[in-house]
Amino acid sequence: MSFLDISHLEKSFGANRVVKDFTLGIEKGEFISLLGPSGCGKTTVLRMVAGFETPSSGAIRIGGTDMVGRRPNQRNIGMVFQAYALFPNLTVAENVGFGLKIKGVPRDQINARVTEMLSLIGLPDLGGRYPFQLSGGQQQRVALARALAPKPQVLLLDEPLSALDAKVRVSLRTEIRAIQRELGITTIFVTHDQEEALSISDRIVVMNGGIADQVGTPFEIYNRPTTRFVANFVGQLNVFRADADGRIGGVSVGQGDFAARPEAISLGRSPGADIVLPATVTEVEFLGSVIRLTAEAAGARVALDTFNRADAPPPTIGTQVELSLFARDLIALAG
């Protein structure tokens, strides 16, 4: 049995089943991301683990103890919210020490833990400030410290980076991951941002319509999606339909739809590539180090990335080109 064991979890709001037969085992110290579009049920799963929602059926066990039926304040769980949720009337230090104070921990121990937590999040001197005196990134760090201070069994992160600007998001997600590794705390991270999920997770659960479509490492999820939804949702995708003989570009691949990532397709004939497609360039996007080309090939709209080289200007719109790829890079789309 895993440390955090979710089995056959179901949740309905009236006639609407938002989580369907969700089963997941999370090992101690693992960082798991629940990834999916709005309304896929990822936040509902998180809220059931936290105790804010009662499952319609199924079980949630932490360290072998059944959590269903326990109130949120009896679960020893830490949670960071999208909206920070710092208590506006308390200083940073009081916020961080809140959980310990509720538990009745002696004042000197609270102070020591608060100092430790503020150092951990890199804000050792801001204990006396109020939340409104901090930036969004600082507030979210304090929220993380507050969640970690009572030493919870599990840390839940409900889209904690969504309200922050792009630069802060990237730096804070790295910090969150570093802190999680340092403390070895079991963590569930809910996000709709695939880049976030891919960059910091041990494993990702891609959710769609209340079910876990695929569970795997970021590498597996990105390179070996098992459903059409996962393939489409995670990363960019070019979809090719095999002809009646099961061929793409003259190479036999089997019946159905196949997908290739933009980086799997090369401009021109790549040495050893078995599929070569004539194409017409329809769009050229200069992105700095990378140039994204869009072309019409084999009846499909194909996007591919090439590195920017100062000595080789990209083709212009309307240019006839050849695109090549390896048949082994094609992803068969099911579901």
Add this chain to the structure above:
Amino acid sequence: MNIWARIAGWAALIFGLLYFILPLAGLFEFSLRARRGVYSFDAYAKVLADPEFQATFGYSVLMALVTIVVGVLIVVPTAFWVRLKMPWARPYVEFITLLPLVIPAIVIVFGYIRLYNTSSWLPLTGSVMGTNFLLAMGYTVLALPYMYRAVDTGLRTIDVGTLTEAAQVLGAGWISILGRVILPNVVPAVLSGAFLTFAIVIGEFTLAALLDRPAFGPYLQRIGANKPYEPFALSVIAFGITWACMGLIQLVTRFSKHTKAAR
């Protein structure tokens, strides 16, 4: 804005101010005429030295404080719960809290007397403490529209749901959540409601008179019927108390140290 619009605006403002200030100025001026031929504060001195003034004013202040405590204990948890768990019930609760504005106090007090008289199953009017309790409950009802609105407006400025959940996962129970998270964040709103309650209770006549309690309102009426200048001095004092309450509401709101609470 053209010159005529500006003049019209100023004229309207001045008319409004005069409409409000002139009667008060007249009232104040008359209250100073207790001594023949000169202005003096004799009426104020007489009123303030009257033991009955001190007793009734003290009684009303005490009743106002009790009313505020009872009001806060009833309204804060109710408004919190409605916002958190029963948002569908909000229009009904608002309607109920508005009823004291449309049901005259005399109807309430006759209802009380009928329900809680000495021959009833709960004879509250049979003892001083019981009647005092009844009066405080009546005042709480009268102040309900103001207290509820003030607290509800305060709750609107904070993200009640998320703050509650944040406190819950940190181990807090409902009493801790209310006492340590919600209440401290709506203090300015609660104080607004409290000052309004205070102003209402200090001048209230109907409930106190019909329950025969020695409150400030009936004292005002009694003095008004029997003395020439003192009632005007008392009116000025009553106005002063009300304005002081309003001023305190402004002050508390302005100097609240966490007014930029995150939503």
